[in-house]
Amino acid sequence: MIIRTIYTLLIAYMLSSCSTQPEYTVVSDALNAINTESTFDVPDDAYDALTPDMENAPSRFDVVASRNTANEFFNGLVDGMGINILVHPDIKSRISLNLKNVTLEETLQAIRDSYGLQYIKTPYGYRILPNALQNKVFHVNYLNVLTQWIIWHVGV
Numbered sequence: 001m002i003i004r005t006i007y008t009l010l011i012a013y014m015l016s017s018c019s020t021q022p023e024y025t026v027v028s029d030a031l032n033a034i035n036t037e038s039t040f041d042v043p044d045d046a047y048d049a050l051t052p053d054m055e056n057a058p059s060r061f062d063v064v065a066s067r068n069t070a071n072e073f074f075n076g077l078v079d080g081m082g083i084n085i086l087v088h089p090d091i092k093s094r095i096s097l098n099l100k101n102v103t104l105e106e107t108l109q110a111i112r113d114s115y116g117l118q119y120i121k122t123p124y125g126y127r128i129l130p131n132a133l134q135n136k137v138f139h140v141n142y143l144n145v146l147t148q149w150i151i152w153h154v155g156v
Contacts, residue, residue, distance in 0.1 A: 063099040063107050070095060070117065074128055077107065084125030091117060091130050 065073050070091040078085045083104070093115055099107060108119045108126065116131035 059103050060101045063097065063102060065095050065097050067094045067096050069093075070128065077104070078125075085128065086125070087128045088130050091128065093117065 063077065068076070070093050071087045073095045074085050074087050081104070095111065095115065097110065097114065099110060102110070108128075111117050112119060118129040118131070118134070120127045120129065
């Protein structure tokens with residue numbers, strides 16, 4: 001009895017594996033009728049109205065932050081601008097502010113004034129540094145300074 005059931009199931013399985021699926025002619029005809037090579041012309045006025053003018057995009061924006069980490073804040077600030085920004089890993093500050101109609105430079109200055117985080121503009125973008133002592137070297141042309149002193153005091 002068990003053998004007969006197994007043979008019946010095996011034969012049914014083999015017969016069903018050989019069956020073919022019906023062809024859906026309506027769907028295949030519709031897919032074949034789609035012309036992927038065709039193009040259509042968009043009027044220039046419509047194209048100009050639908051595409052943003054990135055050259056004349058406003059450089060001013062509103063900034064709102066509420067207890068964001070410095071890394072999240074600065075990366076979100078330049079998101080979509082095409083500007084790189086590197087945040088020093090030692091910065092653990094949380095930033096909260098609300099600025100209206102400001103530029104990126106003004107925002108960075110406000111952060112510097114409020115939180116003491118220094119920024120440096122570099123050829124690749126901006127670097128955000130923690131509030132720490134920094135060493136800077138200034139090159140002074142002593143010959144020029146001496147000449148100016150002589151002219152001012154001696155009147156040569």
